[in-house]
Amino acid sequence: MDAYPISLDDIVLRGELVADGWTDRDIARAVAGGVLAKVRHGAYVDAGLVAPLDPVGWMRVRTRAVLRRAHQTAVASHQSALAEHEVPLWGLSLDETHLLRTDGRAGRREAGVVHHCSEVVDAEWIVRNGIRVTRPARAAIEVVTSESPEAGLIAVCGVLHNGLATIEEIQEAARRATHWGKSLNNRLVLARADHRLSSVLEIRMWHLLHDQRIPRPEPQVEVFDEWGNLLGIVDFLWEEPGVFMETDGRIKYERYRRPGETLEGYLLREKRRQEAICLATGWVCLRLGWSDLERPRQLARRLRTILARQERAG
Structure with a gap:
């Protein structure tokens, strides 16, 4: 598969430019003039190729620049693979x-590259977009065992939601990683992982609910009216007290807006959907966004209060 627009061949090394007759002054002028973009020390690319890239896109370009100089058996891993x-x-x-070092040399960190010394068998890596990367299940566990549980949960749920691996495959990858650092994260993260969570905001909210010991809601619940017509899908539902939560994030606005629909039009349609669900069910709706995650304890108190009040009212 070669879907990514920038390939290994698009990365030009300083030595190759010099061999073609360039001087260091020529290279510097090309960078200053917007002809070449410097990816990392000694590696360049056509500036027009990288102009529209976001930070993740730039990371992917740097991965290719690193692989141009790495041992031919090196495999991109962790977030470099997940990207x-x-x-x-x-x-x-x-x-x-x-990078995973497969040449038997020790792992180390240098000049923007983290070399991991870890055994990787052929079944654990594939070629994707023209480069060798660890498979999704292993890449997710690599993040789980090296980063925070929250970041690891986002990686695992992303792999599950996109259908890139099954929970059994991720559990097997975790089993093989019991000797890695932070392997205790595996149990916590896998106990919380759910393929139904579809965005970073939903996953972070799910993580917060667990951390704050809020009763677990059901994610992504379809709601129908009395005639069996689908009114909508709510992000999280506490059915017994009759409370549902909707998360407001940019990705949701982009994903569910109809062609040509303005943001104001989408928000009005979303408000009417919420009202229809509340009228049909008698439930209470909470709308939460990114800023609410900054105050987890206050949010937890608010949720407990609302859930307890609805339980008493019921």
């Missing part, structure tokens, strides 16, 4: 390239 699988990333450094 190639198009799994959402959160809470992870995008400034470093992660």
Whole structure:
């Protein structure tokens, strides 16, 4: 598969430019003039190719620049691999390239590259977008065992939701990683993982509910009217007290807006959907966003109060 627009061949090394007759002054002028973009020390690319890239896109380009110089058997891993699988990333450094050393040499960290010394068998890596990367299940566990549980949960749920691996495959990858650092994260993260969670905001909210010991809601619940017509899908539902939660994030606005629909039009349609669900069920709706995650204890108190009040009212 070669869907990514920038390939290994698009990366030009300083030595190759010099061999073609360039001087260091020529290279510097080309960078200053917007002809070449410097990816990392001694590696360049056509500036037009990288102009529209976001931070994850730039990380992917740097991965290719690193692989141009790496041992031919090196495999991109951790978030460098997840980016190639198009799994959402959160809470992870995008400034470093992660590689698995398969040449038997010790792992180390240098010049924006983290070399991991870890055994990887052929079944654990594939070629994606023209480069060798660890498979989604292993890449997710690599993040779980090196980063925070929250970042790891986002990686695992992203892999599950996108259908890139089954929970059994991720559990098997975790079993093989019991000797890695932070392997205790595996149990916590896998106990919380759910393929139904579809965005970083939903996953972070799910993580917060667990951490704050809020009763677990049911995610992504379809709601029908009395005639069996689908009114909508709510992000989280506490059915017994009759409370549902909706998360407001940019991705949701982009994903569910109809062609040509304005943001105001989408928000009005979303408000009417919420009202229809409340009228049909008698439930109470909470709308929460990114800012609510910054005050987890206050949010937990608010949720407990609302859930307890609805239980008494019921």
